[in-house]
Amino acid sequence: TNSLNLKAQKAAHSKSLIFEPRVAASQSFNTLYNLCHEGFQELCLLDRRFLEFQRNIFNERSQDQDRTQMTEAENEKLNQRLESFLGLVGGRVRLTPGAKAVEWLVRRFRIHEYNTHFLLTTFLPYHTLPIFSTLMSILPSRIPSEYKFLEPYIRSLTPPPRHAIVKAAINAPTFTTSLNSYVIRVSRSQQHYPALLAFWAGVMTEAVGGMMDKSRSGRKGVQHDNEQNVILRMLPTLNAGLGMKHNRDLRIGCYMLLSVMASKGGLDDKILVAMMEAVVLGWEFDTITSGLVCLSMLTQQRGSKRLPRKVTKELTKIEGLPTLLLQLSKQRRVDKLAYGLSLALIERLKKKSNLHALSDIQEIIQDQLLSDVQVSVVVKALLLTAHQIDDNLNQITLRPLLASTLVALTQFSSHTGDVVRSTLGDTDVDIDELEMKLQTTIRQIGVTGQQTEDE
Amino acid sequence: DGSDDEDDENDAPVVTQQQLAEVFDIGPSFALPPMEEMFYLVAGLFSSKPLTQIVS
Numbered sequence: 138t139n140s141l142n143l144k145a146q147k148a149a150h151s152k153s154l155i156f157e158p159r160v161a162a163s164q165s166f167n168t169l170y171n172l173c174h175e176g177f178q179e180l181c182l183l184d185r186r187f188l189e190f191q192r193n194i195f196n197e198r199s200q201d202q203d204r205t206q207m208t209e210a211e212n213e214k215l216n217q218r219l220e221s222f223l224g225l226v227g228g229r230v231r232l233t234p235g236a237k238a239v240e241w242l243v244r245r246f247r248i249h250e251y252n253t254h255f256l257l258t259t260f261l262p263y264h265t266l267p268i269f270s271t272l273m274s275i276l277p278s279r280i281p282s283e284y285k286f287l288e289p290y291i292r293s294l295t296p297p298p299r300h301a302i303v304k305a306a307i308n309a310p311t312f313t314t315s316l317n318s319y320v321i322r323v324s325r326s327q328q329h330y331p332a333l334l335a336f337w338a339g340v341m342t343e344a345v346g347g348m349m350d351k352s353r354s355g356r357k358g359v360q361h362d363n364e365q366n367v368i369l370r371m372l373p374t375l376n377a378g379l380g381m382k383h384n385r386d387l388r389i390g391c392y393m394l395l396s397v398m399a400s401k402g403g404l405d406d407k408i409l410v411a412m413m414e415a416v417v418l419g420w421e422f423d424t425i426t427s428g429l430v431c432l433s434m435l436t437q438q439r440g441s442k443r444l445p446r447k448v449t450k451e452l453t454k455i456e457g458l459p460t461l462l463l464q465l466s467k468q469r470r471v472d473k474l475a476y477g478l479s480l481a482l483i484e485r486l487k488k489k490s491n492l493h494a495l496s497d498i499q500e501i502i503q504d505q506l507l508s509d510v511q512v513s514v515v516v517k518a519l520l521l522t523a524h525q526i527d528d529n530l531n532q533i534t535l536r537p538l539l540a541s542t543l544v545a546l547t548q549f550s551s552h553t554g555d556v557v558r559s560t561l562g563d564t565d566v567d568i569d570e571l572e573m574k575l576q577t578t579i580r581q582i583g584v585t586g587q588q589t590e591d592e
Numbered sequence: 593d594g595s596d597d598e599d600d601e602n603d604a605p606v607v608t609q610q611q612l613a614e615v616f617d618i619g620p621s622f623a624l625p626p627m628e629e630m631f632y633l634v635a636g637l638f639s640s641k642p643l644t645q646i647v648s
Contacts, residue, residue: 231622262621262622263620263621263622265620266620299613299616299617300613300617303613331622331626331627332620332621332622332624333621334627335621335624335627335630336621336624338627338630339615339616339617339621339624339630340616342612342616342634343609343612343613343616346607346609346612347609350609385627385628386627389627389628389631390627390631392631393627393630393631393634393635396631396634396635396638397612397634397638400604400607400638402604427628427631427632430631430632430635431635433639434635434638434639437604437639437640438604466642467642468636468639468642469635469636469639469640469641469642470639470640470641470642
């Protein structure tokens with residue numbers, strides 16, 4: 138049995154990411170350490186965050202650390218360090234120093250056996266490269282259930298194509314969840330890198346599309362439950378991702394997932410509102426434009442409704458919002474966003490008179506961001522607000538502003554002007570009374586639809 | 593049956609898995625375009641056409 142044991146040990150020792158098994162089997166830990174540590178040192182030069190691992194998993198003493206002789210608690214602590222290192226090295230496994238450093242973890246700490254799941258996820262963005270095939274070749278015969286889909290590729294040692302990963306993300310909730318958790322965990326530790334987030338966002342966007350399509354088959358009731366399951370599976374990740382600061386790619390990745398989920402019609406009003414808030418609450422200068430695109434897609438699904446208060450508040454902080462909306466409107470429909478915003482701004486007027494709000498509404502109408510019906514409703518809402526003005530201090534200052542806005546709207550010469558003017562003739566509000574109240578003439582002589590010309 | 597029915601209320605275009613794959617399946621992860629660019633491509637697939645074409 139001793140010789141059998143020895144043979145097994147030798148076989149285990151021959152598993153390597155860099156060396157042929159026969160070469161690997163003959164290497165001492167000292168030789169290996171010197172070689173791998175070189176790679177580690179180069180990593181430290183590239184990124185100082187690697188330095189902390191000099192104290193433990195890359196310490197000279199690590200040469201004598203044998204996991205099988207360590208306690209469970211020691212192993213647990215070791216796992217944390219190994220995973221923390223793997224997260225950080227993820228962006229660099231294509232580089233020789235990265236590969237050499239990971240080689241040490243394979244040879245000394247057998248991460249391919251003890252940390253299979255984390256290691257595979259770290260390498261997954263590189264699934265097309267030879268290093269991924271090499272990794273598959275040294276895996277233990279039992280692999281974590283999330284990665285069952287890799288089995289045929291492990292058997293044939295062929296790199297798994299992207300669509301196989303997407304398929305797994307559609308059909309295996311455990312894989313979806315584990316990939317999501319990995320990305321959130323690595324992002325929280327500030328260890329994310331562009332290729333990982335691009336890989337994740339792409340796979341998940343396709344997967345969400347696939348999951349939503351899949352959930353549509355079957356009876357209506359079942360469909361709804363399936364859809365809800367997909368949404369519930371993704372919500373924690375979206376909340377975590379949108380709640381994180383200073384991670385532009387993760388944020389835009391979440392916008393991408395949300396846009397697909399919303400466009401597939403899967404989000405009910407409550408979730409739409411919660412997600413709209415999450416989109417705007419954490420956005421930063423460089424994610425506002427993409428955030429607005431996402432918001433426009435969410436609002437298109439929400440129907441003609443006033444924007445939620447928190448969303449409106451964040452939108453009013455953006456300088457030149459109507460101009461930004463006008464730019465976006467050339468590529469896609471933003472009318473429900475512009476409309477919902479206008480209604481929300483009018484609602485806010487009653488509480489605080491806001492010069493910007495009125496000029497924003499005016500600009501939105503002037504820029505033809507709204508449909509005729511929407512223009513008509515917004516104008517009616519403005520008239521009603523003007524009608525309801527009373528003599529409290531806030532509203533007294535609002536009065537001349539509202540008057541001049543209404544006058545300006547009626548004076549538009551475009552088709553929009555026609556819509557505004559015909560709305561005036563169509564409202565229940567008593568315009569004579571209103572004109573007296575506002576001390577202005579809203580109906581322009583000669584252009585009002587219902588008035589006869591006065592020459 | 594699971595066939596697509598035309599929905600008048602929701603005018604978002606129907607996007608196939610193939611169309612989505614074409615955005616992402618263009619190279620290895622480390623050679624993909626910036627995230628924002630990919631987002632606009634995806635958004636472009638799902639967005640309804642602009643309400644008014646403003647020609648200046």
